[in-house]
Amino acid sequence: REIKNLKTQIQELEQTIKKLEQAKPVERETPKKQLKEMEEKLGELEKEKDVMREASTELEMKLVTNLEEELETLKLKEQVEDLKREKSEIEEEMLGYRRRVEADDKFIRDLNKEIKSLKEGLEIATKERKDAVEQR
Numbered sequence: 446r447e448i449k450n451l452k453t454q455i456q457e458l459e460q461t462i463k464k465l466e467q468a469k470p471v472e473r474e475t476p477k478k479q480l481k482e483m484e485e486k487l488g489e490l491e492k493e494k495d496v497m498r499e500a501s502t503e504l505e506m507k508l509v510t511n512l513e514e515e516l517e518t519l520k521l522k523e524q525v526e527d528l529k530r531e532k533s534e535i536e537e538e539m540l541g542y543r544r545r546v547e548a549d550d551k552f553i554r555d556l557n558k559e560i561k562s563l564k565e566g567l568e569i570a571t572k573e574r575k576d577a578v579e580q581r
Contacts, residue, residue: 447493447497450493451493454486454489458486
């Protein structure tokens with residue numbers, strides 16, 4: 446918007462210069478008046494420059510804020526990736542524990558079967574001895 450205004454002002458100045466060049470020497474403005482107008486225009490341009498500088502500063506601050514937010518987002522993404530890796534490692538470890546528990550369960554079942562067989566064998570042997578003692 447400021448640039449458009451400046452372009453408009455430049456066009457107006459160019460038109461004024463053309464008019465002054467075409468005017469008769471008597472009609473031309475005095476150099477003091479021209480100097481005063483130019484100083485006024487310079488003052489206006491200085492004000493516009495200050496406004497543009499402020500706008501530029503605001504944009505820079507917004508850009509810095511956006512970059513900081515992007516950096517924070519990237520850090521969070523890295524943390525998520527680290528957590529995913531950690532979760533995967535824990536899942537692998539848990540799978541190892543499950544396999545050990547399953548193997549231990551199978552071992553216990555096999556021991557229980559063996560104990561049961563031994564008890565049955567003991568009961569049979571005890572009964573056979575008892576019968577043998579009773580027969581004597």
